[in-house]
Amino acid sequence: MKKGIAILGSTGSIGKQCLEVVSIFPSRLRVAAIAAKDEVDLIVEQIKKFQPRIVSVLNDDVKAKVEAKLAGVKVELYTGAEGLLKVATAADAKTVVVAIPGSLALTAVLEAVKLKKDIALATKEVLVAAGELFMNEVKAAGVKVLPIDSEHSAIAQCLRGEDKKTVKKLILTASGGPFLKTPVEKLTQMTAKEALKHPTWKMGPKITIDSATLMNKGFEVIEAHFLFGIDYANIEVVIHPESIIHSLVEFIDGSVKAQLGAPDMRVPIQYALLEEERQANHWGRLDLTKTPQLTFAKPDLTKFPCLQYAYDAGKAKGTLPAVLNAANEEAVSQFLKGKFNYDQIAVKIKAVLDQHQNKLTPGLGEIMEADELARSLLR
Ligand code: MG
Numbered sequence: 001m002k003k004g005i006a007i008l009g010s011t012g013s014i015g016k017q018c019l020e021v022v023s024i025f026p027s028r029l030r031v032a033a034i035a036a037k038d039e040v041d042l043i044v045e046q047i048k049k050f051q052p053r054i055v056s057v058l059n060d061d062v063k064a065k066v067e068a069k070l071a072g073v074k075v076e077l078y079t080g081a082e083g084l085l086k087v088a089t090a091a092d093a094k095t096v097v098v099a100i101p102g103s104l105a106l107t108a109v110l111e112a113v114k115l116k117k118d119i120a121l122a123t124k125e126v127l128v129a130a131g132e133l134f135m136n137e138v139k140a141a142g143v144k145v146l147p148i149d150s151e152h153s154a155i156a157q158c159l160r161g162e163d164k165k166t167v168k169k170l171i172l173t174a175s176g177g178p179f180l181k182t183p184v185e186k187l188t189q190m191t192a193k194e195a196l197k198h199p200t201w202k203m204g205p206k207i208t209i210d211s212a213t214l215m216n217k218g219f220e221v222i223e224a225h226f227l228f229g230i231d232y233a234n235i236e237v238v239i240h241p242e243s244i245i246h247s248l249v250e251f252i253d254g255s256v257k258a259q260l261g262a263p264d265m266r267v268p269i270q271y272a273l274l275e276e277e278r279q280a281n282h283w284g285r286l287d288l289t290k291t292p293q294l295t296f297a298k299p300d301l302t303k304f305p306c307l308q309y310a311y312d313a314g315k316a317k318g319t320l321p322a323v324l325n326a327a328n329e330e331a332v333s334q335f336l337k338g339k340f341n342y343d344q345i346a347v348k349i350k351a352v353l354d355q356h357q358n359k360l361t362p363g364l365g366e367i368m369e370a371d372e373l374a375r376s377l378l379r
Contacts (some may be wrong), residue, residue: 002027002028002029002030003028003029003030003094003095003273004030004031004032004090004092004093004094004095005018005022005029005030005031005032005093005094005095005096005097005120005273006031006032006033006034006035006054006087006088006090006093006095006096006097006112006117007019007031007033007034007035007087007096007097007099008035008084008087008088008096008097008098008099008100008105008108008109008123009035009036009097009098009099009100009101009105009122009123010034010035010036010043010046010099011036011037011039011042011043011046012036012099012100012101012204013203013204013265014097014099014122014148014265014269015034015036015097015099017265017266017269018097018099018120018148018269018273019031019046019049019050020266021266021269021270021273022050022273023049023050024281024282025270025273025274025279028274028279029273029274030050031050031051031052032052032053032054032090032092032093033052033053033054033055033056033086033087033090033093034046034047034050034052034054034055034056034087035055035056035057035083035084035087035088035100036055036056036057036058037057037058037062038057038058038059038062040062040065040066040069041069043055043057043062043066044066044069044070047066047070047073047075048070048073051075052075053075053076053090053092054075054076054078054086054087054090055075055076055077055078055083055087056077056078056079056080056082056083056084056086056087057077057078057079057083058079058080059079059080060079062079063077063078063079081107081108084100084104084105084107084108085107085108085111087108088105088108088109088111088112088117089108089111089112089115089117093117094117094118095117095118095119095120095146095273096109096112096117096118096119096120097120097122097148097273098119098120098121098122098123098126099122099123099148100123101123101125101204101206101207101329105123105125105126106125106126106129106130106364106367106368107364109123109126109134110130110133110134110137110364113134113137113138113141113143114137114141116141116142116143117143118143118144118145118146118275119138119143119144119145119146120146120147120148120269120272120273121145121146121147121148121149122148122149124149124216124219124220124223125219125325125329127222127223127226127227128219128222128223128321128322128324128325129321129322129325129326129367129371130322130364130367131222131223131225131226131321132226132317132361132362133362133363133364133367134226135226144275145227146271146272146273146275146276147223147227147268147272148265148268148269148272149220149223149268150243150246150247150263150265150267150268151172151173151220151224151246151247152220152223152224152227152247152268153246153259153267153268153271153272154245154246154247154248154258154259154268155170155172155224155227155228155247155248155249155259156227156228156271156276157259157271158247158248158249158257158258158259159228159249160276162249162251162257164228164229166251166252166253167228167230167234167249167250167251167252168234168250168251168252169230169234169235169236169249169250170224170228170230170234170235170236170247170248170249170250171236171237171238171247171248171249171250171256172217172220172221172224172235172236172237172238172247173237173238173239173240173243173245173246173247173248174214174216174217174237174238174239174240174299175211175239175240175241175242175243176214176239176240176241176297176299177195177211177212177213177214178194178195178196178197178211178212179195179212179303179342180239180241184302184303187303187341187342187343188341188342188343189341190341190342190343191338191341191342192205192209192335192336192337192338194342195208195209195212195335195342196208196209205336206329206332206333206336209332209335209336209345210328210332212342213304213306213342213345213346214237214299214304214306214307215306215307215309215310215328215345215349217237217299217307217310218306218307218308218309218310218311218314218324219310219325221235221237221307221310221311221314222310222313222314222321225314232311232314232315237299237307238296238297238298238299239296239297239298239299240294240295240296241295242291242292242293242294242295243263244260244261244262244263244286244291244294245258245259245260245294246258246259246260246261246268247259260286261286262283262284262285262286264283264284266281266283267281267283304346305346305350306328306345306346306349309324309346309349309350309353310324312353313353316358317358317360317361318358318359318360318361318362319356319358319359319362319366319367319370320353320356320358322362322367322370322371322374323352323353323356323370323371323373323374324349324353325371326370326371326372326374326375327348327349327352327353327374327375327377327378328345328349329375330374330375330378330379331344331345331348331349331378332345334348334378348378351377352374352377352378355377356370356373356374
């Protein structure tokens, strides 16, 4: 039977690759609903090709343009937050792919969980901003969270068939981003343009900057904590610039399992959408004899303080991780607009974190409040 999927963020990097995966498994997967922003031509193309029943776009203006180009193709069109909710809760979707950057999708995703839909999670902010709340809902509803991130997919693959009690630690690999070898004193001059050159992965601008600051890795540490139920003390980050080993798990007997592969997001996407069933595809393969030498290093926390902030916020729990996420989102957005140089991202985030009065076991309202306060402080 074909599984219906809803995609929040169908025109982004992950969304497009999800659709590629759907198109090579037409007997297994079908698109029930998509939400996108304002890329009118691409949205129209996706509607014609994948025939979702429900589509959501940014606003009425985009909706009118899409409608005009659809020339009578039948589809239910919605906009804004209501649209995200319609897509996430589409009756014929069993799995919801969450691939919208930021905390925008939070409400819609929590609704989808309540309706017992599995969540294929690419958006880090769901677990970072609302990890406790989200995982409690997930447990109550008995749904699956399928990671769409190379690191967490790797860890899930390493843990397959293993007893959780035998895990000693999780080791997340990090490419180190474009500034890995840039001397600290030069970081003050780095602009958005330089930070947007990621060495191994092709991704959207927000996550590329998060890779440059290692905040992305920090978020992944928090995600790993919630997804796999492992203490922060037992989650380690190792710099591995070649991005061939996607992550590792060390067990109590000293054995270490790693998952390797060519850096291609379609592999973890396929693994998630097919719910961990392996199927052949035609994508690039890893040839170890043609692979550059694999190297590893400890992350430099003085140079990349954001990674430390994420560990600290994760351990503090409560609303602090949401504040970290919101402050980061706002700081990155301002950096991308050229308002300040790279080194100021961490400085701005730290100032907001220091001012926050943490609230433990927050509800969605308190998380949103903390989020909004953090953003306004940065603005
Ligand atoms: Mg990743």
